[in-house]
Amino acid sequence: MTKTYLLFALMLVSSLTYAQRKRSPYGGGRPPGSKNTFLEKQWWIGLKAGTNLTEAVPEARYSAIVPTNYPASLGEKAYDRFNKTGSQATLEITFYIKRLSLSLQPTYRHSRFTYANQYEWFNPADATQTLQLKYDHEQKTDYAEIPFLLKYDITGNKLRPYVQAGVFYSFLVGATQTVNISGLDVASGSANPLTYPPVIVGAEDLFENYWGWTAGAGLDYNVGNVRLVLDVSYRMGMSNVTNTQNRFSNDRLAGIGEAQDDLLMNNIVISAGVLFPLRFLSTSFRTLD
16 A cells, blocks of 8 residues: 555656646746846956057157257157067956947056167268267066957857957056167277167156057857957057156166157057856856857
8 A cells, every 4th residue: 555655646746747847938947038148148257368569659759969960850769660579468357238348357568669769970070980879779668557348249159259449548567678779980990880788777757657549359259158259459549658757867868868759659459368257057058059
């Protein structure tokens, strides 16, 4: 008799469970479209890192040497464009809803740019007796940046291209300047190459905070609950990065005729990283197939 009651109880439980599953319109209690709900509204957080190239654009030019018998333009600096690689690391925090994202991306950026100028002196009584000096400058800057970006996903597939734009503010952390000096002395009648030890100085006092705008494009690739990111952006500085009050304050730079120009700083930034959703689901239910 006990075995009969036990068998009856098991059959009853099984039928109730089966009936409940048939009555449930969501198949096990999961609402329809819950996967889409998860995808359409999500917080993402992760890390990115990469490289950058810098262009320094002079707005006004200055020098510690004021010529009296030739145009000052002959001693102006020639700036190189996007020729030195830097690096950056980014913490990305993004809120995503239906292809639109608001993103805060605090970044530590190390950038480098170069320029050169030269001077020439000659003997008015003998133009063949000359002294030529060339100055090759490299500036290294470190900034902590706060960018606010608006992103738009072009498509909603597993591979998701997007465009983005926004503004940023950069806080100066540190800077150094290196000047390599070389020359040619023919004042004594024969050509004698000249070399000097490099001048390396801390240049924090020559720079200051600045702001600008940024625009770019990228790709997201979803792997389960993880999102891989690759993006390229262009950052245009909109305010002067030079501390105008300290332009002539460095004695070693002033001694070789160097004074900081008024500069705008632009960057090409390439980054790759990984993002994680803050609203996790079970391992059996992923963000994308």
